[in-house]
Amino acid sequence: MINGTDYSSDSLAPASLSSSIQFLKTLPHAATKKWWTGILFIFSLVIIATQIQSGAFGFAVDTLTGRSLPLIGTGTSALWTLIIIGSATLVFEIISRYIGEYLLGVKLHNLSIDLSRACLHSVLHAPVPEMMKLGTGNVITRMTKDINDAIRTLLLIGSRAILTVVVFPITFVSLLLIHPIFSLPLIVLGGGLFYCARPVLRLLPLATNSMSVAEAHRNSAVLDTLRGLPTLRVFSLGAWAIKRMEKKSWDSIQAHADRLPILLRLLGIAQFTYGLWMLSTIVLGIVLVASEQLSVGGASAAIFLVFRAEVQVFHALFFAGDIQNTATSIGRAVALAKLHQPSAHTDCVDLNAPVDVELKQINFSYPDGGKIINNLDITFAAGTTTAIVGASGAGKSTLAGLISGLQHPDSGQILIGGIDTNQVSDMWTARNVTLVSQEVHIFSGTLRDDLHFAAPHASDEQLLAVLAQVGLKPNTSDWVRAFPQGLATPVGAGAKDLSPEVQQQVALARVLLRNPQVVILDEATAEAASDSTDTLESAAKLVTHGRTAIVIAHRLVQAISADRIIVMDHGKIIEDGNHESLLALGGRYTQLFTRWSGSTAKS
Numbered sequence: 001m002i003n004g005t006d007y008s009s010d011s012l013a014p015a016s017l018s019s020s021i022q023f024l025k026t027l028p029h030a031a032t033k034k035w036w037t038g039i040l041f042i043f044s045l046v047i048i049a050t051q052i053q054s055g056a057f058g059f060a061v062d063t064l065t066g067r068s069l070p071l072i073g074t075g076t077s078a079l080w081t082l083i084i085i086g087s088a089t090l091v092f093e094i095i096s097r098y099i100g101e102y103l104l105g106v107k108l109h110n111l112s113i114d115l116s117r118a119c120l121h122s123v124l125h126a127p128v129p130e131m132m133k134l135g136t137g138n139v140i141t142r143m144t145k146d147i148n149d150a151i152r153t154l155l156l157i158g159s160r161a162i163l164t165v166v167v168f169p170i171t172f173v174s175l176l177l178i179h180p181i182f183s184l185p186l187i188v189l190g191g192g193l194f195y196c197a198r199p200v201l202r203l204l205p206l207a208t209n210s211m212s213v214a215e216a217h218r219n220s221a222v223l224d225t226l227r228g229l230p231t232l233r234v235f236s237l238g239a240w241a242i243k244r245m246e247k248k249s250w251d252s253i254q255a256h257a258d259r260l261p262i263l264l265r266l267l268g269i270a271q272f273t274y275g276l277w278m279l280s281t282i283v284l285g286i287v288l289v290a291s292e293q294l295s296v297g298g299a300s301a302a303i304f305l306v307f308r309a310e311v312q313v314f315h316a317l318f319f320a321g322d323i324q325n326t327a328t329s330i331g332r333a334v335a336l337a338k339l340h341q342p343s344a345h346t347d348c349v350d351l352n353a354p355v356d357v358e359l360k361q362i363n364f365s366y367p368d369g370g371k372i373i374n375n376l377d378i379t380f381a382a383g384t385t386t387a388i389v390g391a392s393g394a395g396k397s398t399l400a401g402l403i404s405g406l407q408h409p410d411s412g413q414i415l416i417g418g419i420d421t422n423q424v425s426d427m428w429t430a431r432n433v434t435l436v437s438q439e440v441h442i443f444s445g446t447l448r449d450d451l452h453f454a455a456p457h458a459s460d461e462q463l464l465a466v467l468a469q470v471g472l473k474p475n476t477s478d479w480v481r482a483f484p485q486g487l488a489t490p491v492g493a494g495a496k497d498l499s500p501e502v503q504q505q506v507a508l509a510r511v512l513l514r515n516p517q518v519v520i521l522d523e524a525t526a527e528a529a530s531d532s533t534d535t536l537e538s539a540a541k542l543v544t545h546g547r548t549a550i551v552i553a554h555r556l557v558q559a560i561s562a563d564r565i566i567v568m569d570h571g572k573i574i575e576d577g578n579h580e581s582l583l584a585l586g587g588r589y590t591q592l593f594t595r596w597s598g599s600t601a602k603s
Contacts, residue, residue, distance in 0.1 A: 014331030137220025355417030444492035
């Protein structure tokens with residue numbers, strides 16, 4: 001809990017270590033057994049080289065005291081032999097380490113690309129409700145920071161972590177060969193280190209996930225501020241936005257700071273353990289030399305081995321912490337990559353004609369909220385246009401979201417042409433049901449690129465024809481003002497902003513190119529200025545013509561021309577008919593129409 005906000009939990013928990021490993025094995029550049037055998041062999045050679053160095057430099061003391069060494073001899077020649085052996089193994093160690101780190105780096109970079117690609121594929125194919133629940137900032141953090149942090153950590157510690165795994169068994173054997181008693185402190189202190197560090201290490205995953213979640217909240221606040229910048233300026237909410245950003249940023253810093261005491265405890269455990277190991281080795285060496293059970297060179301070699309292992313003791317703890325942090329980061333990315341699971345159902349063929357849309361006993365409520373849609377039964381006839389009207393909060397947009405697949409009902413069935421949307425993938429629903437809302441998105445790139453998202457193989461002539469149908473006729477003053485370079489005009493992020501009316505026209509042009517059999521307009525013409533109203537209304541009528549159309553009516557002029565009008569209130573249908581029959585009824589629609597007619601007359 002940080003400043004009243006709980007960052008310890010997330011809507012999508014990180015994948016477990018075993019699950020992450022199994023998923024990574026499925027990636028194109030996954031490490032094979034052959035690769036692992038090769039990399040472990042290379043780093044084993046590095047450790048063996050360091051052990052030979054320690055032995056050579058340690059036993060060199062005996063040559064200076066006149067002691068004879070097996071196979072080496074005594075005197076100056078023996079000293080130079082040991083120096084040459086130590087120097088040669090040092091060069092060999094450097095070369096082997098470089099080769100191992102290079103191979104490890106290449107493998108990690110390839111895996112990071114594979115994992116990023118898997119995450120992007122999952123984001124593009126996962127159920128939209130799940131993605132909306134997760135949040136944009138969370139998705140971006142998992143796809144960028146979590147993967148980058150994990151790879152950066154593994155690049156930094158990967159080779160040293162492998163060396164740490166290999167060094168202790170080889171050091172144990174080396175100490176055993178010098179004198180069996182030197183292995184005793186390693187066994188005792190190793191067990192004590194494991195016992196003391198284990199409960200501390202268990203705290204790291206939660207602290208790391210809290211840190212990532214706090215950063216995701218901060219990223220969401222940044223994106224929300226940038227997207228809503230015009231609104232913030234209009235309502236003079238700049239100070240509020242800055243204060244919110246300060247809070248989210250400090251929460252992120254606090255989450256980092258909360259992890260620091262855990263790392264300091266690990267540092268203290270490592271320092272104490274290594275100090276005891278070195279002290280016990282020195283004491284044992286003195287005792288063995290004094291009792292003439294070991295030469296001075298042998299004791300020096302043992303101390304040299306423990307000295308060389310100092311960094312590995314700290315690595316053993318901090319790498320364990322870093323590896324747990326990395327496992328958490330990778331687990332967050334893997335959980336995102338696995339969010340999309342291939343549907344067990346076989347998708348039906350795409351629709352090629354307008355169809356009925358049936359809702360049976362639909363119930364829906366938002367998390368921690370009241371019921372929005374309550375036992376709704378309705379059928380939208382094929383090829384007809386149905387206008388849905390009602391006060392704000394009546395459930396109109398929620399109904400549109402349910403039919404288009406942006407939300408999943410708590411219970412009930414939604415049938416598109418007799419096909420239960422629960423039995424097909426969200427991709428099938430997205431291909432056959434198109435929703436155009438009040439807020440549309442223009443993709444970054446050229447106008448041609450944006451339209452090609454709807455019809456990748458459409459020619460320029462087809463694109464221009466569709467744009468003309470929605471009121472964007474080439475070579476007119478409006479066209480030249482909005483698209484001075486024609487289809488090659490940059491649009492979207494980083495380009496000049498298009499007016500809301502033009503953005504809606506581009507969105508409607510995409511619908512015509514996509515040619516779905518079911519289309520939903522959720523106040524799609526609400527942003528139209530007075531001089532653009534007729535153009536957008538005409539474009540909307542063109543889009544709905546010949547399709548099963550559902551129009552969330554912002555202006556009742558859209559309802560007047562509809563085949564059917566439904567009045568909603570608190571998630572229920574309270575009136576159903578056409579314009580004339582509902583006016584004759586004298587109910588809620590009559591009140592809305594009278595109020596709208598009066599406001600229109602005044603304007």
